[in-house]
Amino acid sequence: MARPKKMTSENLMVIKSNDLIRKKKSALSARQQKIVLYLIAQIEPHDDDFKEYEFKMKDFCHLCGIRCCGKAYQEMWQEIENIADIAIKDVRLPNGWTTMLRWIEKPYYEEKKGIVRIRLDKDMKPFLLELKENFTRYELLNILCMKSKYSIRLYELICSAHYHELETYKNYFELEELRELLNVPEGTYPEFRSLKANVLDVAVQEIEEFTDKRVTYTVDRYGRTAVGVEMTISTKPTEERLQTYAKVDALLNGKTFPKEDKKK
Missing domain, CATH: 1.10.10.10 (Winged helix-like DNA-binding domain superfamily/Winged helix DNA-binding domain)
Structure with a gap:
């Protein structure tokens, strides 16, 4: 054992x-x-x-x-x-x-x-086990204060695309591909406006607040219809990253935990 x-x-x-x-x-x-x-x-x-x-x-x-x-x-x-x-x-x-x-x-x-x-x-x-290539590594601490399941999924996705911490990366996702990668149930948030408010914006906000990464996105449209998003990914400077971890550590070890929304 x-x-x-x-x-x-x-x-x-x-x-x-x-x-x-x-x-x-x-x-x-x-x-x-x-x-x-x-x-x-x-x-x-x-x-x-x-x-x-x-x-x-x-x-x-x-x-x-x-x-x-x-x-x-x-x-x-x-x-x-x-x-x-x-x-x-x-x-x-x-x-x-x-x-x-x-x-x-x-x-x-x-x-x-x-x-x-x-x-x-x-x-x-x-x-x-015994991974030598094509793998992602991150500190568990980054995801422990997240409330939304989509935040954790998006964080892992952007980490898997952000190969070099000192560089800024852009990663494009077609909208339907992103829905599948984030495991958004079929028929949930069918309009982009609701997907943006309940999934993307929540995930980006939690990544910014609780992790070592910074992510922004722009919407790709065909006419008025959203068809994809381009995400810009970077690692926070050392001082800012340490401040984030101090905040997360305080939340985990204090009495004021973020309340998890079980529906997300």
Whole structure:
């Protein structure tokens, strides 16, 4: 049984294959994404297999910015159970076969002690272990205060495109492609105005407020119809980045957590 790392900005790094980041069909909530990313951040560079980790439920509550209590523990366990049932569909394997993946194997919960045991699913190995190229690396701290699931998805997407921290990048997304990459459910926010207000603007604001990145976007239109967005991505200067992390650390360790909107 492996002990999880302590949650500090220095040692919790998320490293994922870019192919996994750009998979379009795995709709996790913000809270579920944080749980999965916390597990991924436990992986050591030399690991050639996934370990089973034993966590105190209060650590997961802290991770998601919710107060520790019996009700919260039960909610977190339900989230973990739901993660076990969510599949990533249409995954192309190196051998040419297409399959579906699950994030975690069967989890275990000892309710009296508030302890959870979880292991990442073995089929995730090619996307998370011993990565030598085509991967993205970022500090888990960047996403922990985000309330919207779309903010976390957009942050990962722009990180996967921002290869050199000292440079400014532009990345163009066709509108329908971006909807799929962010896992916006079909029929949700059908008009660009609502997509902009409820997804893009919220995500950009949270990335600016809580992360090491700065992102702006312009709308590409065909006549009056929005058909795409061009995003400009850069890394904040060191002093500003440290100020952002200090704010995030204070939120995580204080009593004023951002309240998560479960609908987002």
